[in-house]
Amino acid sequence: MKKSLSGLRLFTCLTITAGQIAAAEAVLGQQQSEAGSRRFNSPALNIATDWIAQREASPVQITNVRVEGTETGLHVVLETLDGELASPITTVSGDALIAEIPNAVLALDEFQQFEPIEGIALVQVTELSDNRVQVVITGADAAPTAAVSTAADGLTLSITPGVAQVDEAEETLRLVVTGEEGSRYVEPNTATATRTDTPLRDIPQSIQVVPREVIEDQQVITLGDALRNVSGVVRSERIFNGEQFIIRGFNASTALRDGFRLNDGGRVGFLELSNLETIEVLKGPASILAGSINPGGAINLVTKQPLSEPFYNLEFQAGNRGLISPSIDLSGPLTTDGRLRYRLNALYRNQDSFRGFDTDDERFFVAPTMSWQIGDRTDLTVYLEYLDDERPGDLGLIALGDEVADVPGDLVVGELDDIAREETLRVAYQFEHRFSDRWKLRNGFSFFRSDASSEIITALSVLDETTGDILLASSFNDSVETALDLQTNVVGEFNTGSIEHQVLLGVDLFRNVLDDNDIRFDFFSPFPFNVFNPVYGTFPRSDREDTPLLNLQDIRDDGLGIYLQDQVTLLDNLKLLAGVRYDTIEQEVTSSPTFLNPTSSESTINEDAFTPRIGVVYQPIEEVSLYGSYSTSFLPNTATTVEGELIQPERGKQFEIGARAELLEGRLTANLALFDITKENVATADPDNFGSSVATGEQRSRGIELDIAGEILPGWNIIANYAYTDAEITDDEDGNEGNRLTGVPENNVNLWTTYDIQNGPLDGLGFGLGINYVSERFGDTANSFTADDYLLTNAAVSYERDNWRAALNIRNLFDIDYIESAGRTRTIGIGPGEPFTIVGSFSIEF
Structure with missing residues (x-):
């Protein structure tokens, strides 16, 4: 609900006569002078x-x-x-x-x-x-x-x-001001960049936050749709095993939940948004936050916390393609003293696939959270999340010639009953003890497990690009992935003379295990398929156990990170951020015999790295921050060479300068950033040895980003962003030097604006309108085919009264056919976008 504790409207009504303005100013000055020394009952x-x-x-x-x-x-x-x-x-x-x-x-x-x-x-x-x-x-x-x-x-x-005292006069100018405490679309603080609760204006790096209110206003149900509110972020894939994203030209290697890593395999998955308070995106290297990670940035999902007052929200969503989605959000104290509090989010969703599959998108999600104030200075919060997800085994469309095949967006390149399943479980806790007002200890742990399987008919090769004849084959995939993350740090504040310090010292332990990553592919029983004249159900699916093994691996990553950071206030308007992290990583890959490689192999690599970061913020006036920073990244490779050896880790560095402005008393923010990122030692497919990888050399991304968010006038909110990204391969041994990076658009524009009528008989009625523009992208590093640009229009209408709200949202209003993700190869990951989509909801809060 918009009128929640975090977004309460305050109404002020002032009556001013033209002849009283000067007198009112004098009286106000006198009242303020008297108020300065006023005491009660003393x-x-x-x-x-x-x-x-x-x-x-x-x-x-x-x-x-x-x-x-x-x-x-x-x-x-x-x-x-x-x-x-x-x-x-x-x-x-x-x-x-x-x-x-x-x-x-x-x-x-x-x-x-x-x-x-x-x-x-x-x-x-x-x-x-x-x-x-x-x-x-x-x-x-x-x-x-x-x-x-x-x-x-x-x-x-x-x-x-x-x-309120109101003087009467013959001619009265009545001014009604309706506003909010802050803005529903602005989050002033974040812990994503520094692991401390720091105002965004004091951080020398671009960070964008998508608040819960934006997610509700847009009624988005996927992370990719929510991230359209952030410049420089585009969806690179949306296939059966999850979403993947590009930030500032580079793939986001993982997602974080409350600062904890969910996996280490380069896959974000289909994460649930119903229990999120905010989504935070840190642009550029995020080593202090996450250790080994890609240099483009990090996505951190911040979970809703238990409330001290009773809160109950029931919601039901329905839409086209059979969408039904009931959900609950309950919270409050469990004891009379309020020291033990809970929050429960649960959701069920079912919807027909827009891609023409017989398999539905179906999921069940439940997330209880408990918070215990053990003592006056000690708190403990425990989290549990369970997700059961089933969806079509979708690998997307294919490319023919220099473009994506000219076929309907709902074409299934495979069989209509292709299916993918995944169960995930996360258990975590966060503990905090405050030794004093200036020093505290924090400890947290997260366990994440994913059990995934799929049965998919996969495109094997293209026989004739003119006629659209291709070969399909049965494929199966089973994997169990677990991630354990232990974090401990100390935060303290002290002064050296007139200089203020906030120091952070911590250690992280991380283990990611991918057990029995079983990939089976029936190369020996392919069958023909025509994308322009598809026929389904005529070819038998291979038996799982009889299908040849393409890959069977166990991968274990163990990491230790130690970091030190100091946020220094040199002057009231001059701040320095300096930090360094040391990581040591051990990777072990055990490969079982397959039909391509009949011998088993075992490879272990130990790598360590220092990743420094330094930045400065200068605030010429209170509302404006100018900043510059240098940061680095480190990411181990899991790819192996034809000899079975792991490729050396990727390393990245970024230079960034920017400006952040907080306008209209903080209700509207604007962030402008220029960046230059270089990544070295990138692994790609070996063109001469199938199933092996090589390092292509160096990639670089440069660009400019602008983000605007907040309230322009009472009731009028806006999110607008633009990104220009020049991402290319700068050093390569396969003839791709000078080519653009896969899936990266040069230009990306997003706009979303809403207006809620503030008074009168239509008070509570709101409207929303938005656009999404993505320019042309290349679908592979060879730049052999492109995905065309597209422009989407979105709209919304809502009505809120007392404790209930009804809303109707339309995405892709004009039903545009478009390719949302350019994929990773000519046959995998080319994802058509959703057609006309309408979602209605009714929620009640009490």
């Missing part, structure tokens, strides 16, 4: 002396915050266990009453409660530096008033809502 003592005495005593811990309604307003109760709180010093700023309590600390997370009673918009309790706690009570129309009473076990603020 004697006329020497404030400075009293304040110093309070600061010298030991700080009192606030262990609980309660908000209780009364006949005249509400009570805000701050509870303690071992001391009496000092009387606060209070001020008024706009519609907010601010009470600052000296000599106190907050022994719990920041407290927020929206609209506890009519006339009060927000109650917020936060801890400040130097043993101070701040209570901010924001009125809906005017600043509230308060009376203070103290006791041995706490302090009570008795709040009375304020009443």
